[in-house]
Amino acid sequence: MxxxxxxxxxxxxxxxxxxxxxxxxxxxxxxxxxxxxxxxxxxxxxxxxxxxxxxxxxxxxxxxxxxxxxxxxxxxxxxxxxxxxxxxxxxxKKNLTADFYVDILEEKNSFANSVDAIGIKKYIKILKPYCKQIIELLYFKGYTQAETAEELDTPLGTIKTRSRNCIQSLRDILVK
Amino acid sequence: MNIQEYISSGILELYVCGALTEEESKEVSNELKKYPEIEKEVEQIENSLNQLSTAAAPYNPNQLLAIIKNKLHLVDNSKTIPIRKENKKTNIVLYIGWAASIALLIGLFSVLQDRNQLRENLNVVNAQKAKMEQQINDAHASAEKKEELLAIFRDKNMVTVPLDGQEVAPEAYAAVHWDKQSKKVYIDAKNLPTPPEGKEYQVWSLTLDPLTPTSIGLLSNFSDDENKVFMLENINSSQAFGITLEPKGGSESPTMEQLYTLGTVKTS
The missing domain is CATH 1.10.1740.10 (RNA polymerase sigma factor, region 2, helix turn helix motif)
Structure with missing residues (x-):
């Protein structure tokens, strides 16, 4: 809330x-x-x-x-x-843009108490490559829907549904 | 509006990520206020993303809060109060310490002051004691002298000749106590005025027919003698005694204008 x-x-x-x-x-x-x-x-x-x-x-x-x-x-x-x-x-710092949040999570061993560490690790394993990119751009980098569509050379509507799917899979793991 | 369709469209994920246009975001905000299911969905999306980026944090940055609050000049209630309490405690201890030191200093100072005062008092008392001892000695000496004089005057062989005041000094009076055996005269000059500077009383023995004065001595250091009783030698068979005021050192013959007292020896 x-x-x-x-x-x-x-x-x-x-x-x-x-x-x-x-x-x-x-x-x-x-x-x-x-x-x-x-x-x-x-x-x-x-x-x-x-x-x-x-x-x-x-x-x-x-x-x-x-x-x-x-x-x-x-x-x-x-x-x-x-x-x-x-x-x-x-x-x-050169070539930083090549690094994704996923790399950080893969390297990391200890997580805060508020984080479902097992869930996060599981999530990374099952994460689809396009989810990596979409979450990276939309959430971590703050790209707009239009910018993300352009960056990934994907239609606007597809960005919307994919972001839904990618975040949904994260939620599913963390809820369970 | 089909809420379920709206939720599954993916617009809420974009909304939470901030990937929508301003217009679109406003619309979602309105829907969210209207439909609790949408709000609930948004909260779940937010929580999962919040967890995801929390997992990406290198560590919990909670130690930065104090620095940020300091930069914002926010009073840190949770941390400064116990520290202040400690400060108060140490302050009280410090105050007690100082107070004790000051009290001790004042105490020492007053003791020192008392000691000095006592020493001074002792000196005063000692001086008074010495003075009183002197006075007692003087009194003893004086008493002895008076007793001696009294003994002389009571002697039965003593002839007393009162000398009455003459023209120059009608108030003046003197007495001659003549011990014929020891040929000594005691001049009681208590009621003679103190001679002026450069003058002395001279005592004369007189024989009356013809009137022949013979000096028997001077009443030297007149003012120094408390009893004003002077002892002189008198080998003459005097018929009268007179006292004149003469220049210091005395004269060959009496200056009759300065005859203070005169008295004849009673023939009995």
Whole structure:
């Protein structure tokens, strides 16, 4: 459930609400940021900036536009992509775009308590190659439906149904 | 609207990922408010994606919260309160320590002050004691001298000659106590005025027919002698005694204008 009252409290500048929001979303956003920059120190810096923006711009969030999670996700992805566009970052990291979130998950052995580690490992094993790409672009990179269609040279409608299928298989495993 | 069809279209996944246009997102938000099934579906999509990226995080970044709050100047209630409590405790201990030190210092200072005061008092008392001892000694000496004088005056061989005041000093009075045996005279000059600077009383023995004065001595250091009793030698067979005021050192013959007292010896 979207914590509407918590978000309202955040918008009222309640530090306790900010803490709760951080507990709820920070690790997930950290994963998204890390997947883009692939540097723990840089990812920490970006995460700090993201939560500072969340605090400062909380009143700009409006639930008629979308989910709070999606709003925060956009801030995190945009901040991370901004970093990858800097010259220093480009010189340091080459061919990063070739790496998928799946690689991180495959290499990783320990997961947070909130994560169904066995489910995630299982999911990676059964994941179809197009799911890897679609989830990477739509969720982790923040591509729009149109951008993803163009990137994968796939019709718009296909992107929609495939994203449904790919995420559905993840849900099936995590629910079981 | 067919809710099930709407859900399975895949639009909700795109909605959560933020892959829809602004227009499309607004529409989904409206539907979500209308249909609890759609909202539930959106929550499940969100939770699964949330788990997926949480799994991609290198570690839980919970240690960054304090740094972020610090940057935002948010008061960290959960962590600073116990620290402050500790501070309060140490502060109290510190205050007690300081208070004890100050109290001890004040104590030491007052003890030192008392000690100095006592020492000073002791000095004063000692000085007073010395002074009193001196006074007692003086009194003893004075008493002895007076007893001696009394003994002399009571002597039956003593001839007392009162000398009355004369023209220059009618109020003046003196007495001569003459011990004929030891040929000594004691001049009691208690009621003579103190001589002015540079002058001295001179005592004369007189024989009357013809009037012949013979000096028997000076009352030197007149003001120093408390009893004003002066002892002089008198070998003459005096018929009268007189005291004149003379220049210091005395004169050959009495200055009659400065005759202070005069008295004749009674013949019995």
């Amino acid at each position: 979207q914590p509407d009252s918590l978000i309202a409290e955040l918008q009222n500048k309640n530090p306790k609400a900010f803490e709760r929001i951080y507990e709820r979303y920070s690790e997930s956003l950290f994963g998204v940021i890390y997947n883009i920059v692939r540097d723990q120190h840089l990812a920490e810096e970006i995460l700090q900036d993201v939560f500072i923006k969340i605090w400062n711009n909380a009143e700009a969030y409006n639930d008629s536009k979308g989910r709070f999670f999606t709003w925060a996700l956009n801030i995190a992805r945009n901040a991370s992509i901004d970093k990858t566009r800097s010259k220093a970052f480009k010189n340091k």
